[in-house]
Amino acid sequence: MPISLGELATQFGCELIGDPDVLIDKVSSLPNAGPHDLAFLSGAAFKDQLAQTRAGAIILRERDAPDSAVPCLIHEDPYACFARMAAVIHPAPEYAPGVHSSAVVDETASVAKSAHLAACVVVGERSRIGENVYLGPGTVVGPDCVVGDDCRFVANVTLARKVRTGVRGIFHPGVVLGADGFGNAMTPDGWVKVPQLGGVTIGDDVEIGANTTVDCGALDDTIIDDGVRIDNLCMIAHNVHVGAHTAMAAQTAIAGSTVIGKRCMFAGRSGAVGHIRICDDVTVGGQSFLSKDITEPGTYVGSFPAAPGKEWARQLARFRRLGSLAERVRKLEKSGK
């Protein structure tokens, strides 16, 4: 959707340096941008690219504007501003309301007139689909679910049962919400399944990445609060509570009943053991896991970056000899007396 720089500046409250009539029809990266493309400059690392760019305009901080040869949109947070403008320039595709002839909706379910149900969608008993919802091809909404307005399920998403979402959620392919939690009681005859009877409650403006799983609660609900962002292949176990605006990168896993605060950030392949409480504003390093309650905001890490193989083998050997090293120091201390 082409839009003029003048309109963008007005709509998003930016100061414009340059011709307000320049038309922007797509966004691009600084080095690849052409004369009708909008780019942005955020970190200092990319400032070198400013001189060469052929972009139609650049979003940047005031201090960087003098270095730009092309029109500038001044904003104190260029990346967030770029994100918002990009959503206007490249709106999500719209789908005509309606239920595809191959979709199967249970007679006890209700679907808003404005919703779009694509091919091979299945909606189960007593579930309700809100206004403007998009259920992409192959998506299965099991029984007793409530899908809030304006949610988008890209394709092949599964809501097992008793999942309730807020509004404006985005759920990528392969996401599984509300599958049974991992509840088993050991007996002399083997494992006995503990029925998983809770559901999943998801707040507004939540986005969940491809092939991530959020299990239902054992008795009460698993809860994902407003504004949470979860990447691909993550695992949220039964009865976990993820606080508002927390973000989790790919392969993060949170074990059962753990409560996570607001605005936490989990790097890739990080996580937390079960039954602990994490306060607000905690950041967890990549491939690191929290093993006990965290009451202080801050960064927590427990991983070793890879080293050259031979060096690591030596290091591993030294690590394993730590006991004898300590013993040798003890002897030296004694002999020194």
Added chain:
Amino acid sequence: MPISLGELATQFGCELIGDPDVLIDKVSSLPNAGPHDLAFLSGAAFKDQLAQTRAGAIILRERDAPDSAVPCLIHEDPYACFARMAAVIHPAPEYAPGVHSSAVVDETASVAKSAHLAACVVVGERSRIGENVYLGPGTVVGPDCVVGDDCRFVANVTLARKVRTGVRGIFHPGVVLGADGFGNAMTPDGWVKVPQLGGVTIGDDVEIGANTTVDCGALDDTIIDDGVRIDNLCMIAHNVHVGAHTAMAAQTAIAGSTVIGKRCMFAGRSGAVGHIRICDDVTVGGQSFLSKDITEPGTYVGSFPAAPGKEWARQLARFRRLGSLAERVRKLEKSGK
């Protein structure tokens, strides 16, 4: 399904302290339970909640009964007893036998009359679906599979080919059974795919969590024995053998051809390298992996819980200087002579 305390006590062999006519219509947690709810007390950690509970009845050990103000069902394993009672009070939904009009069954396949095939189910060539099986929406059973009686495939499960399951299995959404193992031979022209010709054999009473994958064997079958429980997002590679009643928490991964004993327990994100043998009754800690044969039952761990970031950075620096520390100790030892 409401049931009286008297009936529960008789059916599950508990001693009842209290009115046998009290009706239970659901299970709940101790703090949330109401007068028609059944709760349980297992660990000592929750004993404080006993005095305040308003539950209709509590399952607990004999020694804890004097502290309860509400009716008690006495059992030496309250959690397992609760699991079994919950399954009676909240039975899995029943589905009328039949094949949905949108399901597609190959003409060479056979489906038991008592099975339920939901919308958009596909059953491939020569596959056989047993009695009372539930194939949820979007489930694909590829060619040459045999699904045992009373199995339940919640939704969007995929059996690629040559998968044989025992009876009473539960398979959650996104599970993939029988996809090709990762077999590649390096040549000067790049990788050559090694055809994966085996299948997957799964025992009775197995439960497999959402988005977990169990690959087919290269020549023979990958095997999951009776009573195994596997959580979400786990990986069982080709030719692995998982012994009976072994349990694996989320993101566990077992590399190719490894043989795992009975009653092993893998914590979250644990695993084992390929081509090793693990004896019975081995427990693996979270984010830890076994790298060689294990012949002694017991617990094995190899992970570092996260620490505050600055502390970890110092610790990492100390770890990297282990070589020079050892060298300094050596010098001290020499100079002491």
Added chain:
Amino acid sequence: MPISLGELATQFGCELIGDPDVLIDKVSSLPNAGPHDLAFLSGAAFKDQLAQTRAGAIILRERDAPDSAVPCLIHEDPYACFARMAAVIHPAPEYAPGVHSSAVVDETASVAKSAHLAACVVVGERSRIGENVYLGPGTVVGPDCVVGDDCRFVANVTLARKVRTGVRGIFHPGVVLGADGFGNAMTPDGWVKVPQLGGVTIGDDVEIGANTTVDCGALDDTIIDDGVRIDNLCMIAHNVHVGAHTAMAAQTAIAGSTVIGKRCMFAGRSGAVGHIRICDDVTVGGQSFLSKDITEPGTYVGSFPAAPGKEWARQLARFRRLGSLAERVRKLEKSGK
């Protein structure tokens, strides 16, 4: 497809020792092979099995032939030769061209006459499906995709949008290509989604394992080059570039914008942080991650194999006391002056 040893020897350039008229009708492992089975001997570890085998023929190196009592096909790389012969003896099933009546193809899409679209397949707007492509049951091809000739999508695969594949690709169930990358800008009001506008470009002869996800690029494409092999449950984030013939075992994760060279090998649950460059011919150990640019080919490791629990607990305690150990050594050094 039965084939004589003589034909195999001619077709694959092997020297044959034995009767060229022996018919082979399947491949097998050395210990299980019968008189019409083809087996192979690669590593020295299995040489003991040579004397007992009842195989119809064995592929092996020239030096091992004297120890075989059954016919031999001599090849310098028995495993690769076996892989190629197995593909001839057990060809992939062929499917008649055609679109199943339950498949849904958008009117703006094009499907080659020779392609097979199975039950419940959905093809979206403007997408093009090449010659001899197999789209297995439940597969969803979203809008603006191009699927190259001879690709095989086993079942329930999802191409979200703007995915372009080369020829002869194999994509296992649950694979998700082209879902949105994890792009979020933090603001005082919470996360703002950064629209993900790029696509995914996949080369020829690529195989991707079950439930693996490859996200679309933010602005440009995520790229997987020719001959890449990716196992199950891996994560390739937005704007990653994976070089030709690189292989990644299960649960490998590559964070955003990282560029990986050719012929790299990632062991299970390994990976790389975002925004780094990895040169050609790098091998990464299991559960190890690269944290910075790698410019030297070789092996990189950063993981600790599991040890018995009590031993590990002591080791962990020693590790945590490294600071005080270094302090004690410092004191000894001072006192020695």
